[in-house]
Amino acid sequence: MPTPREIKRRFVSVKNIQKITRAMEMVSSVKLKKARDQILAARPYARKLSEIAHHLQTKSLASLSPLLIARQVKTINLVVVSSDKGLCGSFSANILKKSMEFVRTHTECKVTLTILGKKACDFYGRRKNYSVINAYNDIFFKPGYERVSEIGQKLLDDYLNGAIDEVDVIYNEFKSAAVSKTMVEQLLPIKATEDEATSKIATDYLFEPGAQEVLDAILQKYFLFQIWRVVLESYAAEQGARMTAMNAATKNAGELIEKLMLIYNKARQGLITKELLEVVSGAEALK
Amino acid sequence: MANEKTYLLEIVTPQKKIFSQQVQFAVFPALEGEIGVLPHHTAFLSPLACGKVKITDAEGKNSYCAVCGGFVEVGKNSVSLLAELAEFASEIDVERAKKSKTDAESLLAQAQSPAEKAAARLKHNKAITRIAVAKQAALSKIE
Known part of the structure; x- marks a missing residue:
């Protein structure tokens, strides 16, 4: 039986941990709100962009741009979006598991990796049998559009000069604070979507300088924006996952504290009883 | 309509x-x-x-x-x-724009690869645009 003092020490340390997890929960709930605002702020741009992209696709310009034409796939670049920090449950583990599965199942072509987030950087840094092209371990500290579009631009250049034939992305999509979904999406070549509703309202645009140039420019912007969206989604999902994980940790710590409290009281009572017995039996012996 | x-x-x-x-x-x-x-x-x-x-x-x-x-x-x-x-x-901070213009100029002078040059030129353009817009706005206020 541990002494009451030992139990007390454990009790205090659990309580301190609980304080930390509670604080972290609150911090990530604030960050989650910010991330959500950013997603909302990006929505008008996203809506406009996809409206225009739809217009253009329905105007049978599709064959004009290399970004829309699927070619024979020899090399796939997989963008793995994880987090910079841990303590967010299975957030990064899911991504890593899915990405390894992706590499395993695509044996017919070469798979190269572009990595976002420190967790995945560390993970693939230890495994030398994957070909990592680019790794970024500091973008989630303060996600900004310019930095992210640089990453996208590199992928775009590689795609246009033929070094890669397809770009896919693995990330956690933000559903709600507690729920996120691991998604695998193809970003390049851009998949043409046949949408009846948008084709009806398609407008005849004048293009300047020319249809080809405009289409190229817009599709490139579209791709860069997709990457930005993925980063935002993932960032929000990370904060949500951390909030949930920390909430659970706080709850568990609470349960542990209750249990320890019970054991502590029992031990304390036991000690008092023991001392009393000693006193009584001592007095008895003196008679 | x-x-x-x-x-x-x-x-x-x-x-x-x-x-x-x-x-x-x-x-x-x-x-x-x-x-x-x-x-x-x-x-x-x-x-x-x-x-x-x-x-x-x-x-x-x-x-x-x-x-x-x-x-x-x-x-x-x-x-x-x-x-x-x-x-x-x-919203434009003219001082910052001026500083970023001089930064961009020195970057442009040092740039080796075409990509670096393009990046520096873009930065320079942004700075010039900001300064020009701020000036224009100041002028129109005087009128």
Whole structure:
């Protein structure tokens, strides 16, 4: 039986941990709100962009741009979006598991990796049998559009000069604070979507300088924006996952504290009883 | 409808929507020169260069905005400006822009690869645009 003092020490340390997890929960709930605002702020741009992209696709310009034409796939670049920090449950583990599965199942072509987030950087840094092209371990500290579009631009250049034939992305999509979904999406070549509703309202645009140039420019912007969206989604999902994980940790710590409290009281009572017995039996012996 | 003298102008960036109002007239820096758009313009699509946007709002007041990258879509009596960067004259920090101009100049001098040069030139362009827009706005206030 541990002494009451030992139990007390454990009790205090659990309580301190609980304080930390509670604080972290609150911090990530604030960050989650910010991330959500950013997603909302990006929505008008996203809506406009996809409206225009739809217009253009329905105007049978599709064959004009290399970004829309699927070619024979020899090399796939997989963008793995994880987090910079841990303590967010299975957030990064899911991504890593899915990405390894992706590499395993695509044996017919070469798979190269572009990595976002420190967790995945560390993970693939230890495994030398994957070909990592680019790794970024500091973008989630303060996600900004310019930095992210640089990453996208590199992928775009590689795609246009033929070094890669397809770009896919693995990330956690933000559903709600507690729920996120691991998604695998193809970003390049851009998949043409046949949408009846948008084709009806398609407008005849004048293009300047020319249809080809405009289409190229817009599709490139579209791709860069997709990457930005993925980063935002993932960032929000990370904060949500951390909030949930920390909430659970706080709850568990609470349960542990209750249990320890019970054991502590029992031990304390036991000690008092023991001392009393000693006193009584001592007095008895003196008679 | 035909007597409408204004149209809806929206300026959005990936970070946020910065402008959405009825305006009388606006001039944009399209890739091949400036384009002025009045109400009932024909549908039109063009990439944007770095430059200033001049907006004449419903009351006839002028305001200026620096934009860089992206494109302009002129639709049915509405215009959308999808810019990578857009700042109104009132938000521009001239001191910072001047500093970034000199930074960009030294970068341009040091740049080795074409990619570095292009990046430095873009930075330089952005800085120049910001300064020009701020100046223009200051001038129009004096008038």
